[in-house]
Amino acid sequence: MHQIDVMSFLLLFVLGMVLGSFFNVIGLRVPKGQSIVAPRSHCPYCKRTLATIELIPVLSYVWQRGRCRNCRQKISPLYPFVELAVGSGFSIMLLVFGWNMELLVALALVSLFSIIFVSDLVYMIIPDRIILFFAILFVLFRATLAPLNPWWDAWAGAVVGYILLFIVYLIYPNGIGGGDVKLFTVLGFVLGWKLTLVAIMLSSLFGAIGGGVGMMLGRIKRREPIPFGPFIILGSLTAYLYGDALIQWYVRWL
Ligand SMILES: [Zn+2]
Structure with missing residues (x-):
């Protein structure tokens, strides 16, 4: 702080x-x-x-x-x-x-x-034009004012985010949309590859909890699509702010 x-x-x-x-x-x-x-x-x-x-x-x-x-x-x-x-x-x-x-x-x-x-x-819907606008903004920030250390970590994060989400999309096409794949590519650029992995894990975890609670309360029916966006937001923000601490805690715990 x-x-x-x-x-x-x-x-x-x-x-x-x-x-x-x-x-x-x-x-x-x-x-x-x-x-x-x-x-x-x-x-x-x-x-x-x-x-x-x-x-x-x-x-x-x-x-x-x-x-x-x-x-x-x-x-x-x-x-x-x-x-x-x-x-x-x-x-x-x-x-x-x-x-x-x-x-x-x-x-x-x-x-x-x-x-x-x-x-x-x-x-x-996660609109393409919004993703594209912020993608350009983040590439500029990470290339000039606020680089990750090492600098290529941003690109590695984008590749990891794209590939992993694309695999999930192939396995489970009703679970996530193409917008989620593009979003995680951009988020990978912000987070770097390690925190991107943390963000994907946390988003899935929060999504599973949210879906389970929603079904228990009768608000969501089984197999009914739910917006995954809010869980990606929650998971990525947690990874962005606490990801390094989570990784350290996890490594010590091993
Ligand atoms: Zn009125």
Whole structure:
């Protein structure tokens, strides 16, 4: 943990919430091939364009008690949830990495995850254009500002992520989609090969637990596809932040 002043922490929290509100729009519109700038945000029921005051992240949801001001239809809690998650994610990454070049990678990772969380949950799609955009960003970061040590570890991670997920895809084509294979190729680039292995193991573990709990609660039927994205996010973030510690613990335990 780094010593961070309160102002920096709040700055990243607010920045994260504002961007989170934009990531909601990206995650909902890109899979449908819609523009992310026009038209302006509107109520999905009465189509009324939202006033500036209704665009304030989280707070607008709270003081409108989760309903449209015009037609009183319920607003999806997904919006404030993602805004809060990105705000928290940004400020936590600042605590973990401090004002360091790796912080850029960490913030980009939180951004990527929040967008695919929305699109995977709503459409069960991880859009190619989103993956491609972040792939370019991560290649640039890892090649210049925030290289892994050794530098080729990023490329090794991408190869490991691609090959392993592709094998899983061949064995179990209904379990994961092509989007998951591409996503893990990009994540491999961020994580390096060792942490990519940890991320794949943790994502599968969390997915199995989540699927099992869902079936016990009767929310998911056997053989029914569930969005794997949220579990990849959870597994990869755990690997990114605690992977090295997990590997050390595991080696000592052997
Ligand atoms: Zn409305």
